[in-house]
Amino acid sequence: MSASACFQRKKALQEAGYFFNFHTEMDLDRICEHVLAYVEFYLKSNTAQQRRQFENALQDIPEFMDCLRMSGDVDYISFTCFPNYNALKQMCDSLSDNPSLGINRIVIRPVLERTKWYLGYPLEKLKWIE
Template identity: 35%
Template sequence: MGADVSAAGDCRYPCPFSRQQNPLLRKIKSVKIDRHNLRILQVLQTNARISNLNLSEQIGLSESACLARVKRLTSERYIREFLAEVNLDKVRHAEFYVNVALKRQDARTSESFRRAINDIPQIVSCVKMSGEFDYMLRFVCPDAADFNRVSEQLLANEDAAISRMTSHLVIEKTKPFTGYPLELLFQD
């Protein structure tokens, strides 16, 4: 059963999507992002190598004002880091999304699972999910045989406490990630 949400967007029962229940959401709402900061974030998420001069021209601010805003957005963790996206189509690889259900639903089991996956380089991301499964992992491996070997080792690892896994091979990236819909996310 889903959370009962009022017209104001707050849950009537304790849930992580309620501004009252989640301190992260309260903090996000307290920080105002003006149109210049929004535009800076939009430009940088698609081109992190842009020069400060070109960025300032696109935003309509002086170079020093633009640089100060980028530094502030970085220090406040709106910008976590600047990365290069490697084109996986240029290298041999197999990509899988894997749903994982744990044997028990408690903090100790979750922490043990996190430690078990932390040093596996083929697991490039992990998110905790609601629903039938507890986590979704993204694997990037040289081939299916490597994925099979790593996933079997993970299943056999008692510390991982996995009761069930389902895997899904990525055949095509129909809509690749090109950035977050920031204008929608920062609407009041």
């Protein structure tokens, strides 16, 4: 496919709502000091209102880059990037101290080493919707 045809196809798919964002992966280890961690959140209550309050709070914190609502004993898992461990801990303490968020417990799991990079969804392995 030519570059022009490829661009037109990408534009058509984007306008149709099939994808909505582009980003670049950077090797942060070569650029800046940082701490990556997964943070588990356990809520006191699992009501829709409580979940909305918690989710809205995390939307405003750019260091929480991804957040997934989970099944099982943990309610949410978030992938984070902070300048250092103290900044991460302070943010988690601040969230935990906010009674309106209903957080029962927070578990911080620092990333020791990134052994595989996310390079996109395995589209060739997924069943397409007709």
